[in-house]
Amino acid sequence: MPVHNDDIAAIFDELADLLEIDEANPFRVRAYRNAARTVRSLGTELAEMVERGDDLTRLPGIGKDLAAKIVEILDTGRAAALTKLHKEVPASLEELLKVPGLGPKRVKALYQALGVKTRKQLLAAARAGKVRDLEGFGEKTEQRIIDNLAAERSSERRFLLATAAHYGEPLLAYLNKTKGVDEALIAGSYRRARETVGDLDILVSARDHAEVMRRFTAYDEVDEVVSQGETRATVLLRSGLQVDLRVVDKQSLGAALHYFTGSKAHNIRVRRLGQQRGLKVNEYGVFRGEERIAGATEASVYKSVDLPYIPPELREDRGELEAARAGRLPRLVELADLKGDLHVHTEASDGQRPLAAMVEAARAAGLEYIAITEHSRHLALAHGLDEKRLRAQLEAIDALNDRLEGITVLKGIEVDILEDGSLDLPEAVLGELDLVVGAVHSHFGLSRKKQTARIRRAMDARYFSILAHPSGRLLLEREAYDVDMEAIIAHAAGRGCFLELDAQPRRLDLTDVYCQAAREAGVLVALDSDAHGEGDFANLRFGVGQARRGWLEKADVLNTRPLKALRRLLKGTMS
DNA sequence: GCCGTTTTCGGCCCGACTGTTTTCAGTCG
Numbered sequence: 001m002p003v004h005n006d007d008i009a010a011i012f013d014e015l016a017d018l019l020e021i022d023e024a025n026p027f028r029v030r031a032y033r034n035a036a037r038t039v040r041s042l043g044t045e046l047a048e049m050v051e052r053g054d055d056l057t058r059l060p061g062i063g064k065d066l067a068a069k070i071v072e073i074l075d076t077g078r079a080a081a082l083t084k085l086h087k088e089v090p091a092s093l094e095e096l097l098k099v100p101g102l103g104p105k106r107v108k109a110l111y112q113a114l115g116v117k118t119r120k121q122l123l124a125a126a127r128a129g130k131v132r133d134l135e136g137f138g139e140k141t142e143q144r145i146i147d148n149l150a151a152e153r154s155s156e157r158r159f160l161l162a163t164a165a166h167y168g169e170p171l172l173a174y175l176n177k178t179k180g181v182d183e184a185l186i187a188g189s190y191r192r193a194r195e196t197v198g199d200l201d202i203l204v205s206a207r208d209h210a211e212v213m214r215r216f217t218a219y220d221e222v223d224e225v226v227s228q229g230e231t232r233a234t235v236l237l238r239s240g241l242q243v244d245l246r247v248v249d250k251q252s253l254g255a256a257l258h259y260f261t262g263s264k265a266h267n268i269r270v271r272r273l274g275q276q277r278g279l280k281v282n283e284y285g286v287f288r289g290e291e292r293i294a295g296a297t298e299a300s301v302y303k304s305v306d307l308p309y310i311p312p313e314l315r316e317d318r319g320e321l322e323a324a325r326a327g328r329l330p331r332l333v334e335l336a337d338l339k340g341d342l343h344v345h346t347e348a349s350d351g352q353r354p355l356a357a358m359v360e361a362a363r364a365a366g367l368e369y370i371a372i373t374e375h376s377r378h379l380a381l382a383h384g385l386d387e388k389r390l391r392a393q394l395e396a397i398d399a400l401n402d403r404l405e406g407i408t409v410l411k412g413i414e415v416d417i418l419e420d421g422s423l424d425l426p427e428a429v430l431g432e433l434d435l436v437v438g439a440v441h442s443h444f445g446l447s448r449k450k451q452t453a454r455i456r457r458a459m460d461a462r463y464f465s466i467l468a469h470p471s472g473r474l475l476l477e478r479e480a481y482d483v484d485m486e487a488i489i490a491h492a493a494g495r496g497c498f499l500e501l502d503a504q505p506r507r508l509d510l511t512d513v514y515c516q517a518a519r520e521a522g523v524l525v526a527l528d529s530d531a532h533g534e535g536d537f538a539n540l541r542f543g544v545g546q547a548r549r550g551w552l553e554k555a556d557v558l559n560t561r562p563l564k565a566l567r568r569l570l571k572g573t574m575s
Numbered sequence: 576g577c578c579g580t581t582t583t584c585g586g587c588c589c590g591a592c593t594g595t596t597t598t599c600a601g602t603c604g
Contacts, residue, residue: 027587031576063577101593103602138595155603188604201604227603229592234603244604246591259589264604271588276580282589 002448003074005039005046011079012036012066017097018082018089020104021111034061037265039070041318043513044486047074060317092117098154101144109134123149158196159241160475161542162505165190167241168200171219178215180208182250187260191312193545195475195508199242201260209247216245252284255295258302259283265317273305273321281305313548332548333527335541337560340369343414343437343468343500343528348393349374350382351532355396355409361534363407369563371410372397373437376424378416385413387429394432408563410434410570414468419443421457423464430463435570437500439468440481448482455483456491465573466526466558467492469502469509477506485514493521497573498558500526501550503543504536515550524558524569525550 016032038061056067069079096107110116113134114125131142168186175184188201206212217225226234233245248256274281285295286304294300299309307324314320323329345351346358362370375384397409412435416424430436438458471480499518501510518525527543529536554560
């Protein structure tokens with residue numbers, strides 16, 4: 001069984017959790033967590049790096065010891081250190097850490113005093129009133145544990161970015177209307193455009209803090225006020241989404257925004273840079289002794305540690321600080337750079353609206369061209385088109401283009417990649433199109449080797465332009481199929497075709513890490529909506545967020561090209 | 576356990592809120 005980076009990261013995370021319960025040196029715990037993060041966002045399989053003889057200690061946060069553990073895990077699938085630790089700290093205690101309000105200290109106390117190892121045992125003990133008597137616990141803590149367990153709350157529950165926007169933006173508008181509010185902003189992983197978020201961090205600059213707190217906790221959607229102080233409050237909305245509010249003075253807004261945008265790892269490094277310069281960086285500003293020297297804007301915070309402004313989407317401690325110091329930050333792509341959309345459905349397959357309506361919606365969204373790309377016949381569930389129906393659509397597009405001004409409709413297809421890697425429609429009809437988008441919609445369970453070979457073969461077809469939603473994942477629903485994405489990217493570079501970043505909120509596929517890998521390999525990314533209805537072009541902004549997280553510049557995105565240049569590039573894939 | 580424009584040893588980011596405390600530990604972000 002081949003070991004992947006995610007497996008290694010999971011072992012490091014578990015080691016960190018259990019070491020924490022075991023009261024190990026907190027910095028040692030952090031070292032494991034940092035290593036897990038590094039491994040998870042690597043973009044290159046460690047197995048291959050080891051095979052090549054790469055020096056793993058050159059990776060950030062990986063030293064001699066962890067490099068050896070990586071090799072051990074690759075060889076045996078396990079880490080002896082973890083096995084040993086399990087003798088003292090049962091693996092199931094990790095689950096208890098996810099209960100809101102329980103951290104390593106309390107989990108340990110529960111285990112040692114009551115023998116509690118699972119959520120079920122904890123609920124029983126709490127209901128029996130055994131928890132309240134433990135040192136450091138009390139009636140309220142016991143009740144909170146019961147509530148959280150009964151509601152199956154977990155600190156790990158996450159929401160799609162688009163879902164968070166759906167709840168967060170009206171709340172933001174509500175707060176912005178509050179008297180005395182200068183500005184209300186959403187920070188946190190939302191601002192970094194992570195594909196899913198665990199909570200919303202809202203930041204308000206205002207003179208009257210108490211009034212903002214009152215308005216916030218009185219918001220119609222608030223189900224429960226979890227905590228509330230003078231400058232900070234946490235609530236749960238009826239949707240289950242947790243929202244943290246922080247109120248600051250105007251002079252601290254930049255520092256607070258920086259602090260609450262994160263990521264944590266990025267912040268820690270910025271603070272350390274401050275320390276090295278004799279400065280203290282916190283959410284109120286940048287201080288030399290008692291004197292505030294920066295903090296009204298984020299740019300001033302970065303300037304105080306001799307760095308240029310770093311866009312939120314890059315703040316993951318994945319090399320952005322080094323790039324900033326070297327003056328090599330990318331100029332990230334923006335929504336306004338997109339000139340078209342190369343993946344759009346209509347009611348001819350599984351879209352909801354007629355061709356003309358989708359084209360008008362695209363025009364209203366500011367696009368200059370779109371490609372109509374229906375499903376092909378194999379996807380019967382989605383009314384996939386056969387050759388005959390596709391030809392009929394091509395005629396309709398020709399007729400429409402004759403009438404249209406200011407927007408051009410390209411002829412495409414989202415053709416199924418069959419199990420053996422062949423395409424679901426004959427070459428004869430594919431050759432009549434402007435572009436061929438290929439996609440996997442079946443046989444997700446193939447082995448990594450077979451899946452990779454299947455997709456490579458599809459890309460080698462005579463007509464093949466773009467690989468749609470390359471990993472096949474559905475966020476919070478379905479894992480990606482097992483495929484060697486690096487090999488796919490390398491193959492696309494050799495073949496001269498493109499990869500899609502599907503902007504549907506449930507997909508956001510390519511992932512950020514592989515966007516970056518594609519960019520480095522010189523493979524252009526098509527940033528598409530995969531629209532099925534008129535409103536779906538609005539999802540392009542989430543795709544842009546993901547592209548920015550993947551360090552993509554305008555030139556790295558296929559559909560920032562004007563129509564003429566785009567046609568040239570597509571033509572290269574169609575012969 | 577990692578790391579080095581003070582350092583190969585001695586550091587490792589910083590503050591708010593809650594509940595159980597009689598001055599603070601635990602959790603969270």
